[in-house]
Amino acid sequence: xxxxxxxxxxxxxxxxxxxxxxxxxxxxxxxxxxxxxxxxxxxxxxxxxxxxxxxxxxxxxxxxxxxxxxxxxxxxxxxxxxxxxxxxxxxxxxxxxxxxxxxxxxxxxxxxxxxxxxxxxxxxxxxxxxxxxxxxxxxxxxxxxxxxxxxxxxxxxxxxxxxxxxxxxxxxxxxxxxxxxxxxxxxxxxxxxxxxxxxxxxxxxxxxxxxxxxxxxxxxxxxxxxxxxxxxxxxxxxxxxxxxxxxxxxxxxxxxxxxxxxxxxxxxxxxxxxxxxxxxxxxxxxxxxxxxxxxxxxxxxxxxxxxxxxxxxxxxxxxxxxxxxxxxxxxxxxxxxxxxxxxxxxxxxxxxxxxxxxxxxxxxxxxxxxxxxxxxxxxxxxxxxxxxxxxxxxxxxxxxxxxxxxxxxxxxxxxxxxxxxxxxx
Ligand SMILES: *[C@@H]1O[C@H](CO)[C@@H](O)[C@H](O)[C@H]1NC(C)=O
Ligand SMILES: *[C@@H]1O[C@H](CO)[C@@H](O)[C@H](O)[C@H]1NC(C)=O
Ligand SMILES: *[C@@H]1O[C@H](CO)[C@@H](O)[C@H](O)[C@H]1NC(C)=O
Ligand SMILES: *[C@@H]1O[C@H](CO)[C@@H](O)[C@H](O)[C@H]1NC(C)=O
Numbered sequence: 001x002x003x004x005x006x007x008x009x010x011x012x013x014x015x016x017x018x019x020x021x022x023x024x025x026x027x028x029x030x031x032x033x034x035x036x037x038x039x040x041x042x043x044x045x046x047x048x049x050x051x052x053x054x055x056x057x058x059x060x061x062x063x064x065x066x067x068x069x070x071x072x073x074x075x076x077x078x079x080x081x082x083x084x085x086x087x088x089x090x091x092x093x094x095x096x097x098x099x100x101x102x103x104x105x106x107x108x109x110x111x112x113x114x115x116x117x118x119x120x121x122x123x124x125x126x127x128x129x130x131x132x133x134x135x136x137x138x139x140x141x142x143x144x145x146x147x148x149x150x151x152x153x154x155x156x157x158x159x160x161x162x163x164x165x166x167x168x169x170x171x172x173x174x175x176x177x178x179x180x181x182x183x184x185x186x187x188x189x190x191x192x193x194x195x196x197x198x199x200x201x202x203x204x205x206x207x208x209x210x211x212x213x214x215x216x217x218x219x220x221x222x223x224x225x226x227x228x229x230x231x232x233x234x235x236x237x238x239x240x241x242x243x244x245x246x247x248x249x250x251x252x253x254x255x256x257x258x259x260x261x262x263x264x265x266x267x268x269x270x271x272x273x274x275x276x277x278x279x280x281x282x283x284x285x286x287x288x289x290x291x292x293x294x295x296x297x298x299x300x301x302x303x304x305x306x307x308x309x310x311x312x313x314x315x316x317x318x319x320x321x322x323x324x325x326x327x328x329x330x331x332x333x334x335x336x337x338x339x340x341x342x343x344x345x346x347x348x349x350x351x352x353x354x355x356x357x358x359x360x361x362x363x364x365x366x367x368x369x370x371x372x373x374x375x376x377x378x379x380x381x382x383x384x385x386x387x388x389x390x391x392x393x394x395x396x397x398x399x400x401x402x403x404x405x406x407x408x409x410x411x412x413x414x415x416x417x418x419x420x421x422x423x424x425x
Pocket of ligand 2: 097098110111
């Protein structure tokens, strides 16, 4: 089980052996007391004088104007999630494994020889405005005394790493260079945490070989407790100012569902007496439970809960566990008739619906909820996955072509451009 044991303000994670099937990290310190962050937040409120308002420029304004530092104050609002990727030819990589040694080999496509580095030379351009590039100093300045937790699967972690690398330009986090589940920006009193919780709710791999209860061979079978938010993160959620929640891909795995301790159905378990409710059921209920926990956690009253919608994978010419690959070298355009598959579309819709339901409840509790509707932007980037150009550890991760995660630097950085805009824009 991944539930950390808490003692004297430090959370000890399970042993390396238990954890090494995803990453190799051990400890993370927890901000001494959950309440400290909230008190600091209340005391510093919003730092109005120091934080320049976001430069949201009308479409016609040129980038050089905005690069020149001229602050254009505007109440022009725009949907940053609707747009297209445009060439950004002269932009240097936002970071490299030299400037950000915490960059994990899974995402370090440059190191592992991705032949066409064109994937870093695009920027997300909303239809009605510019989305400024991430400004690390500005973000850290606005986040003084605060903390953010990324909760979810390896794509949540992918975004967490992007943020850590982007911020490293302004301040080196501690720990540095060795990888961690928590990064502290001590000069700014800001910290970034990561909670591994790919189903968001309590989950146990009951049958790793998938041999029993009809699980597909080799795929493993999970027991999901759909009404029990994973205490690994939920017990700490109240201590954070910002929670960024994203999950989805693990729901494809064969699993059996429990509610109030009773077996209610499954996804792909192939057991004759268990109703196959598909991942539509588990995804919906897991999000419902997780968002309820994120909103209802006692603690910080000024909490913001961000839900990032699914990031689609891009296997073509085959399946993820077969010959599928992602070899395109440029983003899709609207005119390319590419669409997400029906399951991905439905997963997206479920997340948006559960977000909307939770938001109504959150408002009454004074918790702010924000939807990072990044699915379309990410769906347009078949060129930006590692494919075979990444650290490959077949003993841990059998898939030979990774068309799920995102190379760093790369498309995922745009999600943090969005995050900055959403949180302090
Ligand atoms: C800002 O809002 C004010 C009042 O709502 C409006 O008169 C003004 O035109 C707006 N400015 C811009 C740039 O949208
Ligand atoms: C960083 O990436 C370069 C290629 O871009 C590679 O040659 C180098 O070994 C990498 N450094 C580390 C520390 O991984
Ligand atoms: C990583 O760095 C931190 C802080 O410097 C240190 O406490 C920790 O033991 C290091 N972990 C590993 C695996 O080296
Ligand atoms: C799919 O396979 C065809 C034929 O081998 C190849 O020409 C094409 O580039 C492949 N497309 C992608 C996206 O992998």
